[in-house]
Amino acid sequence: MAFLGYTNDDLPNWVKKTEQFPVILYILKWVLIGTLVGGLTGIGSALFLKGLSWATDWRQMHLWIIFLLPIGGFLIGASYYYFGQDVVKGNNQLLDEITRPKKIIPLKMAPLVTIATIATHLFGGSAGREGTAVQMGGSIADQFTKIFKLDKYDRKILIITGIAAGFSSVFGTPLAGAIFGLEVYVIGRMRYEAIFPSFFTAIVANYATHTLGHEIGIHHTVYDIPIIPDMTLTNLALCVIAGIAFGLTGMLFSKANHFWGNLFKSKIKYAPFRPMIGGVVLALGIVAINYNHGLDYSSYDMKYFGLGVPTIVESFSTQMNWYDFLVKTLTTSFTLGAGFKGGEVTPLFYIGSTLGSYLSTYISLPVALLAGMGFVGVFSGATNTPMACTMMGIELFGAPAAVFIAVSCITAYMFSGHTSIYTSQIVGSPKH
Amino acid sequence: MAFLGYTNDDLPNWVKKTEQFPVILYILKWVLIGTLVGGLTGIGSALFLKGLSWATDWRQMHLWIIFLLPIGGFLIGASYYYFGQDVVKGNNQLLDEITRPKKIIPLKMAPLVTIATIATHLFGGSAGREGTAVQMGGSIADQFTKIFKLDKYDRKILIITGIAAGFSSVFGTPLAGAIFGLEVYVIGRMRYEAIFPSFFTAIVANYATHTLGHEIGIHHTVYDIPIIPDMTLTNLALCVIAGIAFGLTGMLFSKANHFWGNLFKSKIKYAPFRPMIGGVVLALGIVAINYNHGLDYSSYDMKYFGLGVPTIVESFSTQMNWYDFLVKTLTTSFTLGAGFKGGEVTPLFYIGSTLGSYLSTYISLPVALLAGMGFVGVFSGATNTPMACTMMGIELFGAPAAVFIAVSCITAYMFSGHTSIYTSQIVGSPKH
Numbered sequence: 115m116a117f118l119g120y121t122n123d124d125l126p127n128w129v130k131k132t133e134q135f136p137v138i139l140y141i142l143k144w145v146l147i148g149t150l151v152g153g154l155t156g157i158g159s160a161l162f163l164k165g166l167s168w169a170t171d172w173r174q175m176h177l178w179i180i181f182l183l184p185i186g187g188f189l190i191g192a193s194y195y196y197f198g199q200d201v202v203k204g205n206n207q208l209l210d211e212i213t214r215p216k217k218i219i220p221l222k223m224a225p226l227v228t229i230a231t232i233a234t235h236l237f238g239g240s241a242g243r244e245g246t247a248v249q250m251g252g253s254i255a256d257q258f259t260k261i262f263k264l265d266k267y268d269r270k271i272l273i274i275t276g277i278a279a280g281f282s283s284v285f286g287t288p289l290a291g292a293i294f295g296l297e298v299y300v301i302g303r304m305r306y307e308a309i310f311p312s313f314f315t316a317i318v319a320n321y322a323t324h325t326l327g328h329e330i331g332i333h334h335t336v337y338d339i340p341i342i343p344d345m346t347l348t349n350l351a352l353c354v355i356a357g358i359a360f361g362l363t364g365m366l367f368s369k370a371n372h373f374w375g376n377l378f379k380s381k382i383k384y385a386p387f388r389p390m391i392g393g394v395v396l397a398l399g400i401v402a403i404n405y406n407h408g409l410d411y412s413s414y415d416m417k418y419f420g421l422g423v424p425t426i427v428e429s430f431s432t433q434m435n436w437y438d439f440l441v442k443t444l445t446t447s448f449t450l451g452a453g454f455k456g457g458e459v460t461p462l463f464y465i466g467s468t469l470g471s472y473l474s475t476y477i478s479l480p481v482a483l484l485a486g487m488g489f490v491g492v493f494s495g496a497t498n499t500p501m502a503c504t505m506m507g508i509e510l511f512g513a514p515a516a517v518f519i520a521v522s523c524i525t526a527y528m529f530s531g532h533t534s535i536y537t538s539q540i541v542g543s544p545k546h
Numbered sequence: 547m548a549f550l551g552y553t554n555d556d557l558p559n560w561v562k563k564t565e566q567f568p569v570i571l572y573i574l575k576w577v578l579i580g581t582l583v584g585g586l587t588g589i590g591s592a593l594f595l596k597g598l599s600w601a602t603d604w605r606q607m608h609l610w611i612i613f614l615l616p617i618g619g620f621l622i623g624a625s626y627y628y629f630g631q632d633v634v635k636g637n638n639q640l641l642d643e644i645t646r647p648k649k650i651i652p653l654k655m656a657p658l659v660t661i662a663t664i665a666t667h668l669f670g671g672s673a674g675r676e677g678t679a680v681q682m683g684g685s686i687a688d689q690f691t692k693i694f695k696l697d698k699y700d701r702k703i704l705i706i707t708g709i710a711a712g713f714s715s716v717f718g719t720p721l722a723g724a725i726f727g728l729e730v731y732v733i734g735r736m737r738y739e740a741i742f743p744s745f746f747t748a749i750v751a752n753y754a755t756h757t758l759g760h761e762i763g764i765h766h767t768v769y770d771i772p773i774i775p776d777m778t779l780t781n782l783a784l785c786v787i788a789g790i791a792f793g794l795t796g797m798l799f800s801k802a803n804h805f806w807g808n809l810f811k812s813k814i815k816y817a818p819f820r821p822m823i824g825g826v827v828l829a830l831g832i833v834a835i836n837y838n839h840g841l842d843y844s845s846y847d848m849k850y851f852g853l854g855v856p857t858i859v860e861s862f863s864t865q866m867n868w869y870d871f872l873v874k875t876l877t878t879s880f881t882l883g884a885g886f887k888g889g890e891v892t893p894l895f896y897i898g899s900t901l902g903s904y905l906s907t908y909i910s911l912p913v914a915l916l917a918g919m920g921f922v923g924v925f926s927g928a929t930n931t932p933m934a935c936t937m938m939g940i941e942l943f944g945a946p947a948a949v950f951i952a953v954s955c956i957t958a959y960m961f962s963g964h965t966s967i968y969t970s971q972i973v974g975s976p977k978h
Contacts, residue, residue: 134794137960140960140978288949289949289952302738302739303735303736304735304738306735306975306977309960313953314953317777321777345753346753350746354746500738501736504721508948509945513940513944513945516940521745524741524745528569528573528741529569542737545738546572
């Protein structure tokens with residue numbers, strides 16, 4: 115463990131003999147780095163969320179912009195083609211650098227993905243935001259590898275802290291962010307080498323976003339599950355059944371993502387044309403969905419595009435349509451497969467909460483509880499991070515829902531197969 | 547994966563090709579086994595808690611019984627010496643069977659440890675209850691190895707479900723119990739092979755204890771942290787500092803435990819004499835602590851003996867003495883080291899909550915919050931299970947305290963060294 119030129123070998127013998135002394139150095143080091151990574155990522159997340167909020171509002175006021183989706187797509191594609199070939203792998207690149215380290219992640223990953231994501235949302239693509247925040251956190255973090263001359267072992271921890279910071283701050287869920295960082299790069303395992311740095315950095319990042327967000331008018335959405343029944347054996351069985359549905363849906367989302375990505379890559383050689391042609395199809399799709407409005411775009415319903423937060427909130431109180439989760443799966447996997455930018459997680463929340471909400475027809479649990487279980491359950495299936503998703507459910511919906519959330523997230527994880535939205539995840543322990 | 551004579555090879559090809567079919571079989575298998583293990587362990591825990599409650603009440607009404615501590619000690623020692631040589635390793639035996647399987651755990655572990663623990667509390671020893679419940683769960687679970695002809699791989703999962711069921715039901719914290727089962731046998735790692743079985747069984751066990759407990763007048767203690775401040779950078783630093791104190795205390799407890807255990811083993815060859823002589827010392831200790839009452843035993847203060855739940859509750863509202871955690875460390879490590887039976891966890895709660903409560907002199911956080919952080923923090927340090935302890939804090943104190951709890955549990959884990967109250971824990975990933 116080398117840090118700022120010092121190693122433990124430089125310590126006097128009596129210090130080295132005490133088991134806690136290297137730990138104190140380790141803690142001081144990661145408190146310092148975690149404060150820097152968390153602070154910068156948290157500030158970045160707050161600004162990103164502000165930009166996203168602006169883009170969403172502006173689009174809703176000027177819906178004609180959806181007809182420019184092909185141009186927006188081309189600009190995003192061209193930016194990455196000409197300036198971002200070495201950061202285009204995004205989240206997978208971060209996971210690769212944790213498990214198979216090659217080279218420092220360029221800092222330009224952060225501005226490129228931030229601007230491209232805001233553009234995606236401005237023009238009306240369907241995407242999320244965790245990918246953006248995670249890439250921002252990971253690329254900011256990796257810059258400290260050089261500054262602090264960190265070795266391979268510490269660099270792995272560093273990238274994990276960046277992922278944790280991004281996830282934590284963009285959703286306002288520090289503990290889920292920390293666990294996500296520890297859990298996401300290997301399926302079926304969690305190792306604690308980075309446990310303190312990950313939690314510490316995630317909490318600092320969340321604090322930074324919260325504090326700056328308060329100044330610039332950004333706050334996280336609050337979800338409410340007003341009624342939570344007792345966990346009886348019947349309800350336990352219902353949670354398992356709902357979890358199976360969430361897991362299969364998570365797998366469907368991953369497969370749809372890969373399908374569109376592969377299709378675009380195999381059919382269109384010149385990368386900037388992929389989101390351009392994708393933009394044409396998306397714009398036509400928006401018009402088709404709103405066929406009853408003709409070309410009166412100002413009254414178009416955009417519920418399957420953008421982040422979709424209002425629909426997520428609605429699904430906690432109103433039973434949603436059976437097809438909502440499927441349409442959102444299609445629009446998001448197509449948007450991202452075509453080469454637009456953004457995360458997958460908020461769409462996964464949308465898919466899960468609308469599916470859970472719909473399932474209240476058949477499963478006798480409160481609609482808000484099922485929406486909440488789906489919210490994190492489908493995400494758990496698509497990303498293979500059941501503990502992070504359980505913790506996120508607790509942070510968003512409170513401890514009383516925890517057992518319901520845990521069972522549906524873990525069952526979803528079991529049933530989503532070994533595919534994932536992150537192709538660079540490696541299988542540590544097979545699921546069966 | 548063989549079960550009831552069937553293996554996956556018996557399935558038709560089209561079924562085998564679908565990734566989810568083996569999972570369905572896996573889930574059905576563990577729903578069945580988990581219901582049995584969880585149900586039986588949960589019933590056992592409820593009866594054990596009833597017995598413990600009876601023993602505690604009876605002792606407080608008839609405090610002359612403390613003078614019989616040597617006789618109680620001899621009886622406990624003799625029971626294990628003559629009937630329980632093959633189950634005397636207790637919790638460590640369970641952990642050994644997970645990581646280095648040798649032979650089925652005899653079912654008699656359950657009644658022996660239950661009766662010996664109730665006797666320990668009846669005569670006035672200082673001990674806990676999780677060890678008892680975990681041994682009950684583990685030994686009940688392992689009986690199904692033969693019944694269902696489980697292979698080595700499944701047997702490991704089975705023992706984990708038993709540990710999870712015992713922990714979950716004795717404290718009323720199903721998610722913490724499930725994670726404890728996954729986390730306790732290896733330091734620094736959590737693997738998900740048993741994730742579904744562990745959570746499912748833990749929830750069933752908690753349900754069984756809760757339901758039966760309601761009938762027989764047993765309920766879990768409720769702790770309250772009324773005021774929780776914002777997580778600022780200052781408070782984050784305070785949590786780290788408190789966590790260091792909790793971790794060092796956890797290590798002290800582990801070392802004290804091993805010290806007394808080794809001393810008794812090396813000095814007294816005939817095992818039943820160990821708790822007998824220990825009982826003499828404990829009885830004299832109780833008299834000495836109460837020197838101001840002379841031999842008027844009916845007014846003796848027993849706050850450092852038994853489970854100590856009233857003191858734990860008190861530490862959430864009143865600042866405790868600086869020495870409370872040290873005296874409890876001494877009485878408990880001596881009681882268990884001498885060969886009395888019971889768990890370590892409730893004493894660890896006591897030690898942590900009184901220490902946290904006392905630290906409110908120096909650390910500007912609310913006394914109840916510090917007591918709660920210590921409650922799970924010292925436990926985290928002594929057992930190296932930071933995620934289970936964090937989840938336990940959430941289940942007992944609610945989600946708003948979660949970030950404070952997490953930081954103190956993880957810091958305590960970092961600072962407790964690689965010793966543990968469980969000598970059979972193996973080091974998966976070193977802490978530094």
